[in-house]
Every structure is written in structure tokens, then in C-alpha cells.
Amino acid sequence: MDGVTPITPARLSLNTxxxxxxxxxxxxxxxxxxxxxxxxxxxxxxxEVGTGRAAAMVRDAGLRVSSLCRGGxxxxxxxxxxxxxxxxxxxxxxEAAELGAPVLVMVVGGLPTGNRNLAxxxxxxxxxxxxxxxxxxxxxxQLALEPLHPMYCADRAVISTLKQALDMAADHPAADVGVVxxxxxTWWDPELPLQIQRAGAERRIASYQICDWNLPIASDxxxxxxxxxxxxxxxxxxxxxxxxxxxxxxIEVEIxxxxxxxxxxxxxxxxxxxxxxxxxxxxxxx
Amino acid sequence: MDGVTPITPARLSLNTxxxxxxxxxxxxxxxxxxxxxxxxxxxxxxxEVGTGRAAAMVRDAGLRVSSLCRGGxxxxxxxxxxxxxxxxxxxxxxEAAELGAPVLVMVVGGLPTGNRNLAxxxxxxxxxxxxxxxxxxxxxxQLALEPLHPMYCADRAVISTLKQALDMAADHPAADVGVVxxxxxTWWDPELPLQIQRAGAERRIASYQICDWNLPIASDxxxxxxxxxxxxxxxxxxxxxxxxxxxxxxIEVEIxxxxxxxxxxxxxxxxxxxxxxxxxxxxxxx
Numbered sequence: 119m120d121g122v123t124p125i126t127p128a129r130l131s132l133n134t135x136x137x138x139x140x141x142x143x144x145x146x147x148x149x150x151x152x153x154x155x156x157x158x159x160x161x162x163x164x165x166e167v168g169t170g171r172a173a174a175m176v177r178d179a180g181l182r183v184s185s186l187c188r189g190g191x192x193x194x195x196x197x198x199x200x201x202x203x204x205x206x207x208x209x210x211x212x213e214a215a216e217l218g219a220p221v222l223v224m225v226v227g228g229l230p231t232g233n234r235n236l237a238x239x240x241x242x243x244x245x246x247x248x249x250x251x252x253x254x255x256x257x258x259x260q261l262a263l264e265p266l267h268p269m270y271c272a273d274r275a276v277i278s279t280l281k282q283a284l285d286m287a288a289d290h291p292a293a294d295v296g297v298v299x300x301x302x303x304t305w306w307d308p309e310l311p312l313q314i315q316r317a318g319a320e321r322r323i324a325s326y327q328i329c330d331w332n333l334p335i336a337s338d339x340x341x342x343x344x345x346x347x348x349x350x351x352x353x354x355x356x357x358x359x360x361x362x363x364x365x366x367x368x369i370e371v372e373i374x375x376x377x378x379x380x381x382x383x384x385x386x387x388x389x390x391x392x393x394x395x396x397x398x399x400x401x402x403x404x
Numbered sequence: 405m406d407g408v409t410p411i412t413p414a415r416l417s418l419n420t421x422x423x424x425x426x427x428x429x430x431x432x433x434x435x436x437x438x439x440x441x442x443x444x445x446x447x448x449x450x451x452e453v454g455t456g457r458a459a460a461m462v463r464d465a466g467l468r469v470s471s472l473c474r475g476g477x478x479x480x481x482x483x484x485x486x487x488x489x490x491x492x493x494x495x496x497x498x499e500a501a502e503l504g505a506p507v508l509v510m511v512v513g514g515l516p517t518g519n520r521n522l523a524x525x526x527x528x529x530x531x532x533x534x535x536x537x538x539x540x541x542x543x544x545x546q547l548a549l550e551p552l553h554p555m556y557c558a559d560r561a562v563i564s565t566l567k568q569a570l571d572m573a574a575d576h577p578a579a580d581v582g583v584v585x586x587x588x589x590t591w592w593d594p595e596l597p598l599q600i601q602r603a604g605a606e607r608r609i610a611s612y613q614i615c616d617w618n619l620p621i622a623s624d625x626x627x628x629x630x631x632x633x634x635x636x637x638x639x640x641x642x643x644x645x646x647x648x649x650x651x652x653x654x655i656e657v658e659i660x661x662x663x664x665x666x667x668x669x670x671x672x673x674x675x676x677x678x679x680x681x682x683x684x685x686x687x688x689x690x
């Protein structure tokens with residue numbers, strides 16, 4: 119390196135889930151210290167200090183918020199639970215607006231307890247997204263539908279493919295409803311290149327989130343993600359597709375992993391930057 | 405029941421994986437004792453006694469073999485490993501023929517070690533199936549491509565959806581290459597009703613295998629399956645689709661589960677029959 123510190127990639131964003139044991143203050147400071155320009159925030163981190171103070175903290179550190187995670191869990195079959203969920207989602211939209219987050223990531227929810235009607239749950243998810251759209255539009259927040267890996271279909275998200283997310287988004291203008299492309303959730307999908315191309319043509323790619331698919335699947339299946347390069351995902355291929363589809367926004371690293379969480383936060387951020395430089399950046403033209 | 409023993413459903417088949425701790429002899433006797441007419445056999449069970457003796461054992465008990473599990477693991481990138489795999493698959497075809505199994509279930513294999521090119525692995529799977537087809541046709545064995553849940557894409561099957569299996573099968577006559585519809589692997593798929601309809605129209609449904617999707621995912625992800633009715637799958641819906649698609653063949657119960665394996669085999673078979681009567685049979689017209 120001849121003593122020259124390489125410039126930290128401008129589009130790389132630290133999602134606070136990756137450094138779960140850091141407070142918001144620590145995550146903001148850690149991101150700034152590493153030269154990052156953006157952070158993706160989870161609502162629990164924001165709630166630690168309140169939305170206004172969180173917004174100021176990020177701004178004062180010279181960072182932007184790439185996305186707020188997350189709204190959703192909108193599939194309840196009974197009206198009372200649905201109303202509570204919609205209220206909570208409106209609060210999430212308000213928080214995103216106050217944080218200056220352009221995007222609210224939506225994990226739509228799984229099957230209601232004891233209810234096996236998957237098709238109906240999918241319909242309800244779409245209806246409730248439609249109910250939220252005017253509220254989010256008024257606050258200039260784009261709802262970003264995130265397809266989750268089919269292994270989470272029962273309990274977390276009945277949207278299992280990018281095609282499904284795009285079909286649901288199609289009822290709305292792209293500025294109101296976009297999609298998240300998360301490598302972990304979508305890498306297996308034989309239609310992925312086609313649907314990424316479509317998402318780009320429809321200008322709906324709201325976020326590109328990256329982490330790897332590791333094996334074995336963790337005993338807590340939520341924590342199965344790994345650092346890019348440690349698993350099975352071909353980041354060159356997926357990054358090329360996302361880039362060719364015209365996406366020029368932030369690229370968030372979001373890793374749920376007991377192993378990653380046990381490590382020193384600065385070391386994780388450093389490794390994430392190194393892997394991004396090796397596995398992602400070379401495949402970005404935009 | 406007024407003292408009348410109900411007739412055991414004629415299409416219900418016990419896959420030997422469900423009663424893993426039973427030898428072939430015990431599984432055949434247990435199936436016959438319960439009044440079943442068919443068993444689905446795994447090759448390791450057949451190997452216990454040799455193919456000829458296994459065939460005689462099943463026949464002498466008045467049973468038929470609904471399928472042989474399994475061939476596949478055909479995605480190796482290097483020719484030497486591929487040749488070994490093809491040889492083993494030809495042996496599996498021979499065994500199926502000798503057993504009178506109309507169907508050899510094919511789990512095509514995952515990514516080769518250290519190789520992340522998923523698209524190329526999928527191409528190789530298709531090429532190697534094509535290589536096996538003439539051999540299997542001569543022996544009147546239908547190769548049945550099984551899409552596995554996307555959580556097994558990296559290590560077990562790069563065929564992740566029924567659409568993909570049908571697209572691969574489309575290169576061949578239906579009598580040579582069919583597909584397996586397994587509820588556990590496919591229940592989440594938004595295109596499932598459409599692709600089952602297509603599979604029926606193309607006369608490619610070679611097997612309908614049933615078990616439930618339980619949570620949490622087992623720490624050994626292979627063992628996550630559950631007894632029908634214990635999990636999240638809508639068997640009424642899927643069974644209606646398979647029935648409407650014209651499938652009239654055997655319906656195999658194939659459960660990998662440490663909990664089920666720990667129970668008494670006869671009790672498991674009894675419970676399986678009970679659940680079949682409640683959750684499957686009412687939705688079969690054919």
C-alpha cells in the first residue's frame with residue numbers, strides 16, 4: 119500500500135445487525151472511524167436513544183442512513199392484531215422519515231398461529247402494504263419488500279422470491295414500493311438474474327444487502343448468515359446482475375451470526391471492508 | 405368403528421426413511437401388518453440383504469415398491485468424480501429394475517466443494533441426467549427429478565423448484581423423466597399450484613411424497629421434517645392440486661426426524677395411517 123490508506127468504499131453501509139453488541143453510539147462511531155459513509159439501522163438500536171437523537175447522532179458523524187429495518191409482520195388474520203401491526207408500521211415510517219432513511223425494509227410476516235392458508239396470508243400481506251403506501255408516500259419513505267429465504271416462509275415472510283415481491287410491488291409506483299435484494303435470501307433462485315433485471319427495468323431495487331450462505335444451518339436458523347467469502351454465494355455473479363440492472367445505491371452488510379457477534383466490532387468492520395473490496399467492488403461498474 | 409376395522413388406504417406407501425431404525429425385514433413386515441400395499445425403499449435398506457432378496461421379500465409380503473431412493477449427486481465439476489457418480493447411478497437404475505420399482509428418485513446434488521458457480525452446476529445436472537436416460541429407459545425405470553427445499557441448494561440439490569425440475573425434464577419423454585412432488589420441499593413455492601398443474605398436463609408426476617414442515621428447523625437441517633398435521637403445511641390444498649393434476653399413483657410418507665425415529669415403529673405407521681385418513685384421503689377424488 120506504500121503507506122497510502124485506501125479510500126473506504128463509498129457505497130458500503132454497515133447494518134447495525136452485523137455488530138449487534140454495539141450500541142447505536144458505538145456503531146455510528148465505529149462506522150465513522152472506518153471511513154464508512156452510511157449505516158443501516160434497526161429500530162431497536164434507534165429506540166435506545168430516541169429517533170431524534172439517533173438522527174442527530176448519525177448526521178453529526180457525517181453519515182447517512184441507508185435503510186431502516188424493519189416494518190412488516192402484517193399477515194395477521196384477525197382485524198385487531200392487524201390494526202396493531204399497521205399502527206406499528208406507521209410508527210416505523212415516521213421513524214424512517216425522521217432519520218432521513220429513504221427506505222423502510224418490510225419483512226411481511228409468516229403464517230398466523232394455527233393458520234395454514236398460505237395463499238390467503240400472501241393476499242393479506244399485499245392488502246396491508248397497499249394500506250400503508252399513502253402514509254409512507256406522504257413522508258417520502260419507500261417501502262422495500264424483502265423476499266426472505268423459503269426456510270422462513272412459515273414464521274417470518276410469506277414473500278419467498280423476488281418475483282413475488284415484484285408482483286406485489288407492481289400495484290404501486292416504484293417511488294412508493296421497491297424491493298430488497300439480499301444475497302442470503304435469494305442466491306438459490308433459478309430466476310434471480312431474470313428478476314433482478316426486471317427489478318432494475320422497473321426501477322424498484324431499493325436496497326442490495328449482502329452476506330453469505332454458510333453451512334451447517336445454525337441451530338437458531340436466523341443466525342445462519344456468514345461473512346462474504348466464507349460460504350457458498352457467488353458474489354461476482356449477483357453483484358454484476360444488480361449493477362447491470364442500474365442499481366447505484368448503498369450496499370449494506372447485514373450478518374446475523376453468533377460467531378461474528380462474538381468478535382471485536384472494529385475487526386468485523388475491517389473484515390467487511392476487505393471482503394467488499396475483494397468480492398463486490400470489482401464487479402461494480404456504476 | 406362398531407368393530408369394523410377400516411381398510412388401510414390403498415395408495416399410502418411407507419418410505420423406509422420414516423421408520424429408520426427398522427431393518428428392511430422389519431419395515432416390510434410392519435407395512436404388511438398395517439395393511440399397507442406399498443413401500444418406498446432406500447438403497448441402504450436394500451443393500452442390507454441384496455437386491456434380489458429384497459425384491460423377493462417385498463413380493464412375498466404382498467407389497468409393491470413405490471419408488472427407490474435414490475440416485476443423483478451428479479454435479480461434480482471434475483470428470484473422474486462425475487464418472488464414479490454415473491456408475492453409481494447406473495447401479496441404482498439396475499436395483500430399481502430388479503425391485504420392480506417404477507421410479508428412481510433423483511436428488512441431483514449441490515455445489516462441488518469450493519465451487520460457487522450455481523448456474524454451471526445446474527447445467528451439469530441436466531447433462532448427466534440426459535446421459536442416464538437411455539440406460540434407465542432400457543430397464544423401464546423412470547428417473548424422477550426431485551426439487552429439494554432451497555435450504556439444501558448448496559449441499560444436496562441445485563434443483564430448488566418444481567418449475568426447474570419440469571424445465572429439465574422437458575428435454576425427455578415423460579415416460580423417461582418425471583418429477584417428485586414432496587410437500588416439505590415445495591409447500592412455500594408461490595408457483596406450486598401452477599407447476600403442479602403443468603406437471604400433470606405433461607404427465608410427469610412420478611411420486612407424491614408427504615411430510616410436514618415443522619419449526620424450529622432441526623439442528624441437523626436434514627431432520628426437520630414432521631408428521632402430517634404437526635406443522636405448517638396445508639395438505640388439503642396441495643393434495644387437491646396433485647389430485648386435480650391427474651396423479652393416481654402411490655403417496656409416500658417420508659419423514660426424517662429424530663423424534664419420529666425414537667418412537668415405536670408400529671405406532672408411527674399407525675399414526676401415519678390416521679393422519680393420511682384425516683388430511684390426505686378426503687381430498688383425493690381419483
